[in-house]
Amino acid sequence: MAEQIAVDASKAFGVLKALTNEQRSDALKRISSALQQARDDVLAANKKDMDYAKEHSLDYSLVKRLDLSRGDTFDAMVQGVLDVANLEDPVGKVTLAKKIDEGLNLYRVTAPLGVLLIIFESRPEVIANISALAIKSGNCAILKGGKESYHSFKAIADIINKTLAETEVPQSAIQLIQTRGEVFDLLAQDRYIDLVIPRGSNQLVRYIKDNTKIPVLGHADGICSIFVDKEADVEKACRVVVDSKTNYPAACNAVEQLLLSPEVADDSDKLNRILMSLVEANVKLHVTPEIKLRIGSSIDASFVLDAAPDAFDIEYLTPDISVTIVADVAAAVNHINEHSSKHTDCIITENKATADTFLKGVDSAGVYWNCSTRFADGFRYGFGTEVGISTNKIHARGPVGLEGLMSYQYQLKGNGHIASEYVGAGGSKVFVHEDL
Amino acid sequence: MAEQIAVDASKAFGVLKALTNEQRSDALKRISSALQQARDDVLAANKKDMDYAKEHSLDYSLVKRLDLSRGDTFDAMVQGVLDVANLEDPVGKVTLAKKIDEGLNLYRVTAPLGVLLIIFESRPEVIANISALAIKSGNCAILKGGKESYHSFKAIADIINKTLAETEVPQSAIQLIQTRGEVFDLLAQDRYIDLVIPRGSNQLVRYIKDNTKIPVLGHADGICSIFVDKEADVEKACRVVVDSKTNYPAACNAVEQLLLSPEVADDSDKLNRILMSLVEANVKLHVTPEIKLRIGSSIDASFVLDAAPDAFDIEYLTPDISVTIVADVAAAVNHINEHSSKHTDCIITENKATADTFLKGVDSAGVYWNCSTRFADGFRYGFGTEVGISTNKIHARGPVGLEGLMSYQYQLKGNGHIASEYVGAGGSKVFVHEDL
Numbered sequence: 006m007a008e009q010i011a012v013d014a015s016k017a018f019g020v021l022k023a024l025t026n027e028q029r030s031d032a033l034k035r036i037s038s039a040l041q042q043a044r045d046d047v048l049a050a051n052k053k054d055m056d057y058a059k060e061h062s063l064d065y066s067l068v069k070r071l072d073l074s075r076g077d078t079f080d081a082m083v084q085g086v087l088d089v090a091n092l093e094d095p096v097g098k099v100t101l102a103k104k105i106d107e108g109l110n111l112y113r114v115t116a117p118l119g120v121l122l123i124i125f126e127s128r129p130e131v132i133a134n135i136s137a138l139a140i141k142s143g144n145c146a147i148l149k150g151g152k153e154s155y156h157s158f159k160a161i162a163d164i165i166n167k168t169l170a171e172t173e174v175p176q177s178a179i180q181l182i183q184t185r186g187e188v189f190d191l192l193a194q195d196r197y198i199d200l201v202i203p204r205g206s207n208q209l210v211r212y213i214k215d216n217t218k219i220p221v222l223g224h225a226d227g228i229c230s231i232f233v234d235k236e237a238d239v240e241k242a243c244r245v246v247v248d249s250k251t252n253y254p255a256a257c258n259a260v261e262q263l264l265l266s267p268e269v270a271d272d273s274d275k276l277n278r279i280l281m282s283l284v285e286a287n288v289k290l291h292v293t294p295e296i297k298l299r300i301g302s303s304i305d306a307s308f309v310l311d312a313a314p315d316a317f318d319i320e321y322l323t324p325d326i327s328v329t330i331v332a333d334v335a336a337a338v339n340h341i342n343e344h345s346s347k348h349t350d351c352i353i354t355e356n357k358a359t360a361d362t363f364l365k366g367v368d369s370a371g372v373y374w375n376c377s378t379r380f381a382d383g384f385r386y387g388f389g390t391e392v393g394i395s396t397n398k399i400h401a402r403g404p405v406g407l408e409g410l411m412s413y414q415y416q417l418k419g420n421g422h423i424a425s426e427y428v429g430a431g432g433s434k435v436f437v438h439e440d441l
Numbered sequence: 442m443a444e445q446i447a448v449d450a451s452k453a454f455g456v457l458k459a460l461t462n463e464q465r466s467d468a469l470k471r472i473s474s475a476l477q478q479a480r481d482d483v484l485a486a487n488k489k490d491m492d493y494a495k496e497h498s499l500d501y502s503l504v505k506r507l508d509l510s511r512g513d514t515f516d517a518m519v520q521g522v523l524d525v526a527n528l529e530d531p532v533g534k535v536t537l538a539k540k541i542d543e544g545l546n547l548y549r550v551t552a553p554l555g556v557l558l559i560i561f562e563s564r565p566e567v568i569a570n571i572s573a574l575a576i577k578s579g580n581c582a583i584l585k586g587g588k589e590s591y592h593s594f595k596a597i598a599d600i601i602n603k604t605l606a607e608t609e610v611p612q613s614a615i616q617l618i619q620t621r622g623e624v625f626d627l628l629a630q631d632r633y634i635d636l637v638i639p640r641g642s643n644q645l646v647r648y649i650k651d652n653t654k655i656p657v658l659g660h661a662d663g664i665c666s667i668f669v670d671k672e673a674d675v676e677k678a679c680r681v682v683v684d685s686k687t688n689y690p691a692a693c694n695a696v697e698q699l700l701l702s703p704e705v706a707d708d709s710d711k712l713n714r715i716l717m718s719l720v721e722a723n724v725k726l727h728v729t730p731e732i733k734l735r736i737g738s739s740i741d742a743s744f745v746l747d748a749a750p751d752a753f754d755i756e757y758l759t760p761d762i763s764v765t766i767v768a769d770v771a772a773a774v775n776h777i778n779e780h781s782s783k784h785t786d787c788i789i790t791e792n793k794a795t796a797d798t799f800l801k802g803v804d805s806a807g808v809y810w811n812c813s814t815r816f817a818d819g820f821r822y823g824f825g826t827e828v829g830i831s832t833n834k835i836h837a838r839g840p841v842g843l844e845g846l847m848s849y850q851y852q853l854k855g856n857g858h859i860a861s862e863y864v865g866a867g868g869s870k871v872f873v874h875e876d877l
Binding site for chain 2: 016018019022023097103105109111116118121199200220236240241244245247248249251252279309320338339342360362364365366368369370371372373375377379380381384385386387398399400402403404412413414415416417418419420421422423424425427429430431436438
């Protein structure tokens with residue numbers, strides 16, 4: 006069953022890959038209006054999921070994310086599909102053109118990756134969004150939603166499927182599956198599936214990474230750090246640390262570790278201002294002994310905890326932060342490269358040279374200077390729709406937009422050219438290698 | 442032991458990553474002259490490997506590849522290190538610059554990947570070459586050579602290590618290991634190693650892919666095809682097919698399958714010209730029944746074999762080729778997407794529209810029109826040194842130059858900017874998102 010799904014997707018890819026931008030965009034426009042017309046049906050299905058969630062008292066934030074009738078969620082979904090249709094075509098862009106010899110030209114051309122397996126929890130509108138991105142970029146997608154959004158998912162999926170039947174895009178370009186068992190089997194289809202994109206909890210991402218040989222675009226942990234250098238503006242440090250920690254503590258780009266230079270930690274005014282700003286924002290401080298020694302009486306002791314042995318290797322996702330001292334910027338870089346999850350790390354300093362040392366030394370997707378780690382996000386970066394945030398170093402890194410769904414191919418166009426006439430392969434002809 | 446090697450490399454990366462181009466290039470210049478000065482010692486060590494190989498009658502091509510004294514191999518190695526030193530700096534190139542808001546600027550900057558594990562068989566000069574590429578690109582490398590090149594490898598490794606001690610590049614940036622057991626353990630160090638690059642037999646690559654969670658840059662099989670369209674120039678078809686098959690049959694970019702359109706197969710003159718050109722070049726034809734039916738008596742029967750059941754899923758690496766009929770260009774695309782290893786595939790046709798259909802539909806790293814598959818090579822593409830040829834669709838694809846060793850990072854530079862002041866995170870400020 007799983008293999009058949011993957012094979013069908015792979016076959017559909019051969020067709021979808023060769024369609025024009027007009028053909029792909031036309032399918033999206035039709036899906037957008039079909040969704041608009043089916044608004045009542047989709048919301049009725051969504052209400053079933055909401056009722057189930059409320060009856061079974063699933064947690065509040067999950068219920069809220071399920072709700073397609075909240076605010077402009079539905080309209081935004083419909084408009085989102087149309088917006089993607091109107092994006093510039095990401096397929097077939099020439100990114101390199103080289104004359105190899107007279108009449109023999111090499112082109113590097115952007116091309117879709119192939120078959121994507123997208124697994125997500127909650128947020129049923131993501132189905133429409135990610136289907137649109139897949140079709141626009143010429144990729145086939147196998148989508149698996151969470152069981153809490155079963156009815157919403159099915160309603161949207163049916164509309165997409167029915168609409169695709171009227172277009173040039175093969176129906177099996179977008180396949181929507183619902184049972185849990187199939188995911189495990191799909192993760193074994195590395196021959197047909199090119200990339201897995203999990204959208205959900207750390208547990209989900211970790212499970213997927215541990216159970217597949219297919220490349221996974223995403224991140225399990227977001228262990229972000231802020232280093233407050235001796236030449237930091239303390240006012241900025243307070244603003245940035247508090248925002249990074251409290252704006253949305255459950256996000257992967259929230260800060261989890263505060264590293265202080267000795268000059269800051271030894272200055273009781275500076276230390277207290279920074280720590281007080283966190284305490285006033287209701288953040289619990291998990292401090293090392295050297296920090297504890299230096300904390301003044303002005304800080305409410307109930308907010309000060311001893312740092313656990315793993316305090317610098319965990320993601321709290323709650324209003325908690327680990328605090329320690331590192332000797333200088335070099336020590337901060339070492340600490341971060343050893344402990345961070347290579348997501349986003351920040352330095353607070355007024356010294357540009359120190360900032361440069363930090364930005365060059367830290368091996369994370371985002372390296373920040375005097376600004377909140379919460380900016381690590383595709384929308385804030387201006388990438389339009391976000392496919393995910395990657396802590397991989399291979400392929401796409403950091404917040405990933407449509408680009409992350411693209412690969413490239415080399416096209417070589419000749420006129421009967423053969424290698425054996427050239428140097429290195431038995432002949433004497435020399436390559437030209439001129440940019441076109 | 443393996444973990445310590447990986448941890449040391451990872452620590453060295455923090456230092457190497459922050460060095461300037463001058464510091465990295467200076468180390469390479471010193472290595473180049475040290476190798477030049479140690480020429481006699483290295484060749485003496487190499488002679489030991491050669492003597493061992495001859496005594497134990499390792500196969501001829503392997504012995505030949507071992508020999509550092511053949512032609513200008515040694516000088517080319519020394520010069521190669523210097524050439525890499527003089528390349529443009531691949532680190533720190535700004536590939537995107539965007540104003541997010543007043544005083545908040547985003548830059549995407551090229552950065553080294555991290556720690557590379559490079560495993561290769563034979564060809565001892567590759568050590569110097571790949572060490573140079575790693576250092577130039579700011580990557581640390583763990584290198585593992587084959588046992589047949591033990592002495593050569595050790596001699597070159599000692600020189601590189603001794604020389605690095607006099608430079609800013611940490612000694613453990615380049616670590617050279619020799620025992621087989623360590624490879625298996627190193628493949629488990631996915632926390633510290635970012636990319637594995639195998640240079641050797643299909644068996645080696647397959648073993649590595651099956652035994653690691655670290656991304657592998659390379660290819661196991663090279664199953665390349667040529668489709669001769671009904672509008673092919675038969676003269677070009679003969680030239681290109683023979684070159685693709687016979688120029689170097691053991692190469693990954695040699696053709697293994699010949700797909701003929703019915704119009705070509707049914708034209709006995711065309712069919713015989715194409716097949717005769719292969720037979721005259723001593724190539725054995727593994728044909729399907731429909732081809733066999735059509736073969737004329739002019740072809741020596743001893744060159745005609747029945748295609749085995751897996752004839753379209755194997756890599757011969759010998760002067761053998763599978764031959765069949767496919768209905769048209771669409772069928773050729775389907776056949777190739779199902780059977781090829783996504784390395785390099787070619788169409789022979791005089792019809793541009795047909796060629797376009799093929800180039801757009803085939804999902805391989807190289808899609809060729811009227812030219813030999815043997816051109817799929819970093820040197821022939823003008824990429825300078827080749828790191829490998831990748832059949833992955835994630836990260837680098839096709840022949841991979843220095844670019845394939847690079848990732849990127851997002852640098853965000855602000856002045857105390859916090860997310861909660863902006864729309865979407867609780868505030869009202871709007872992002873500017875202007876290209877810089």
